[in-house]
Amino acid sequence: MKIELENRLAVITGASSGIGLALCRLLLQGGARVLAFSRTPGGLDELLSVYPDQLVWQPGDVTSQEDLQGLAQRAASLGPVDFLVPCAGHVELASALDLAAQERQWAVNGAGALNTLAVLANQLATQSSVVFLGSFLSRCTFAGLAGHIAGKAALMAQARNLAKEFAPLQVRINMVSPGPTATGFWEQLGLNDDELDALAEQVGRRLLPGHFLEAASVARVIVFQLSEGARGVYGQDWVVDNGYTLG
Secondary structure, X not given: OHHHHOOOEEXXXXXXXXXXXXXXXXXXHOOOEEEEEEOOOOOHHHHHHHOOOOEEEEEOOOOOHHHHHXXXXXXXXXXXEEEEEEOOOOOOOOOOOOHHHXXXXXXXXXXXXXXXXXXXXXXXXXXXXXXXXXXXXXXXXXXXXXXXXXXXXXXXXXXXXXXXXXXXXXXXXXXXXXXXXXXXXXXXXXXXXXXXXXXXXXXXXXXXXXXXXXXXXXXXXXXXXXXXXXXXXXXXXXXXXXXXXXX
């Protein structure tokens, strides 16, 4: 795998924490060059000190077209993009009828991801790979997260159609849908500590190993999806959820 990643250019949004940060770390360990995009450096500071010649941080927000154009300009200075993974995400606990909350989430999770691909589309290398982040929740229901679920389901529909559009360009497009993962996702819900503990216990009962995923576990699946090992995979959504959706 290291030979396959060596000196390839990956662009990762939402790179400062969670799955995005874990993915940056794995790619860097494999010898890839990484252009990391996020609003703040967060956990990237440590990686910048370890991989100063491989890692470039570009500050910005995926909801800003100006920032995305800045990302595209920086990518153009580094060479063709071999791997693109839009990891930036936002979640709110809200009523299914709260369309304003749904729009705020779509702006990051859906439009943000698609606009990232749009500004970099002409810079994708031959035989490159794009992986969007979905959600295990698209296969079930969860009170208060309808807006998040709807956005991820819509993104999957886009990914399947984009896979056909980009295939003639030798670009593969797929999705990986993480299950309950030990990241800041849950803290965004605005619950107090007792409520978070109760939710974690409720969710944990459905996980076959009995515990949440680590971000690195999801990142490893994404790296494989990016690799030549998944060369025949187009427009698919791989669920990595410790068995949650088995019921």
